[in-house]
Amino acid sequence: xxxxxxxxxxxxxxxxxxxxxxxxxxxxxxxxxxxxxxxxxxxxxxxxxxxxxxxxxxxxxxxxxxxxxxxxxxxxxxxxxxxxxxxxxxxxxxxxxxxxxxxxxxxxxxxxxxxxxxxxxxxxxxxxxxxxxxxxxxxxxxxxxxxxxxxxxxxxxxxxxxxxxxxxxxxxxxxxxxxxxxxxxxxxxxxxxxxxxxxxxxxxxxxxxxxxxxxxxxxxxxxxxxxxxxxxxxxxxxxxxxxxxxxxxxxxxxxxxxxxxxxxxxxxxxxxxxxxxxxxxxxxxxxxxxxxxxxxxxxxxxxxxxxxxxxxxxxxxxxxxxxxxxxxxxxxxxxxxxxxxxxxxxxxxxxxxxxxxxxxxxxx
Numbered sequence: 285x286x287x288x289x290x291x292x293x294x295x296x297x298x299x300x301x302x303x304x305x306x307x308x309x310x311x312x313x314x315x316x317x318x319x320x321x322x323x324x325x326x327x328x329x330x331x332x333x334x335x336x337x338x339x340x341x342x343x344x345x346x347x348x349x350x351x352x353x354x355x356x357x358x359x360x361x362x363x364x365x366x367x368x369x370x371x372x373x374x375x376x377x378x379x380x381x382x383x384x385x386x387x388x389x390x391x392x393x394x395x396x397x398x399x400x401x402x403x404x405x406x407x408x409x410x411x412x413x414x415x416x417x418x419x420x421x422x423x424x425x426x427x428x429x430x431x432x433x434x435x436x437x438x439x440x441x442x443x444x445x446x447x448x449x450x451x452x453x454x455x456x457x458x459x460x461x462x463x464x465x466x467x468x469x470x471x472x473x474x475x476x477x478x479x480x481x482x483x484x485x486x487x488x489x490x491x492x493x494x495x496x497x498x499x500x501x502x503x504x505x506x507x508x509x510x511x512x513x514x515x516x517x518x519x520x521x522x523x524x525x526x527x528x529x530x531x532x533x534x535x536x537x538x539x540x541x542x543x544x545x546x547x548x549x550x551x552x553x554x555x556x557x558x559x560x561x562x563x564x565x566x567x568x569x570x571x572x573x574x575x576x577x578x579x580x581x582x583x584x585x586x587x588x589x590x591x592x593x594x595x596x597x598x599x600x601x602x603x604x605x606x607x608x609x610x611x612x613x614x615x616x617x618x619x620x621x622x623x624x625x626x627x628x629x630x631x632x633x634x635x636x637x638x639x640x641x642x643x644x645x646x647x648x
Contacts, residue, residue, distance in 0.1 A: 296340075297330065297332050297336055298325065298330060298332060298336065298340050299330070302325055302328065302330050303340055303344070305324065305325070305328070306321045306324070306325070306337065306340065306341070307341075307344055307346075309321060309324060310341065310346060314351075315351075318334040318337045318338065319334065321337045322334055322337060325337075355505040355506075355507065356505065357505055358505075361503065361504055361505045361506075364503040364504060364506075365503045365505075365506055365509070367503070368501070368502070368503040368506070368509070371501075380434065381433070381434040381435070382433075382469070382472055382473045382474050383433060383434075383473070383474045383475075383476050383500060384431050384432070384433045384438070384460070384463070384464060384467075384469065384473055384474070384475050384476065385431060385432055385433065385476045385510055385511055385512040386429070386430065386431040386438075386460065386475070386476060386477050386512065387429075387430065387431075387477070387478065387507075387510055387512045387513070387516070388427055388428065388429045388430075388443065388447075389427070389428055389430070389516045389519075389520075390425050390426070390427050391425060391426055391427075391428065391519075391520060391523060391534060391538060392424075392425045393424050393425060393528065393530070393531060393534055424531050425531075426442055426443075426531055426534055426535055426538070427442070427443040427447075428440055428441065428442055428443065428538060429441045429442075429443055429455050429459065430512070430515070430516075430542070431459070431460055431463055431512075432512060432515055433467060433469060433473075435467040435468065435469065436467055437515070437542055437545060438459065438460070438463025438464075438466070438467065439459040439460075439462060439463045439466075440538065440539055440542050441455050441458075441459045442535055442538075443455075447482065448482060449482045449485040449487055449488055450487075452482045452483065452488060453487070453488055453491050456491070456492075460475070461495075472498075473498070474498045474499070474500050475492070475497050475498065475499050475500065476499070476500040476502065476510070477499070477502070478502055478504075478506070478507070478510070479502055479503075479504045515545065518541075518545060519538060519541045519542060519545065522537070522541040522544065522545075523537045523538060523541055
């Protein structure tokens, strides 16, 4: 028989019920603060510190992280991404080997260094090895255009000034086409670029048509579908390790980094740094998750609107005159009530709409 013996140390100040409450709060509102959670527990009769909140969340595997910056995805983008994924779901690997991927990227002089961590003692915080040089506006940057395929990396071009449609077509003529020839892409290769206005301009489309180039149809707001993002990331890491001191060195290290990536690529028997098919498989999963979440939100919103309308009709039947505290005069309270019940629905299953109608009438 197992017996619980007294344990050393102070008992946890937050009860299992209180822990469940703050877990629900951070799940429903990830941007909530520790002070908000302290206040919520205080209203429930438990006084704790922010440190206790952090410890409780940590025990449940939750820690404070920076929110990732991602492109704004609208419903139309979700559907377009899902269509792209489904259209190419069964494409064989040989088809992806024919694609020449392209993109532009901006590299800050001290970009990746700004997020680097070091191991040091407290007294060594200003040791040059443990510091990051900072200048106003990031010290400047360069913009690079590049391309690559399963056969290797193409030419790298630094973009001087603001790129317009004419400059972009010049880049394609003097960098893309020679890269295709150097990599021996052969006939039937496909060119990929995103839906930037310079790329989709009428003059650019006409240039591509005259050159008889096959262009891969691309969905907007989908940089994560492009394997070249992995090349840019690897290039930026290599540049940050060299710590260039000016823009000239930055460009030099950029070109050197691309050559090193190409050399490593050749030494790995011609395999790309990351298989585009693997990249697409992950993109398909993301698109399906986004579509599923979007449909769930629409269903929940429709159910909530039906419930509120039912509550209004029931209130009118019971009392034709507007009552103080009903949905007639306090729509905000009804909205908050609906949001609360929606969270309950996510946790415990379907909402009891009869209870919603009753609470909407009795809420004051």
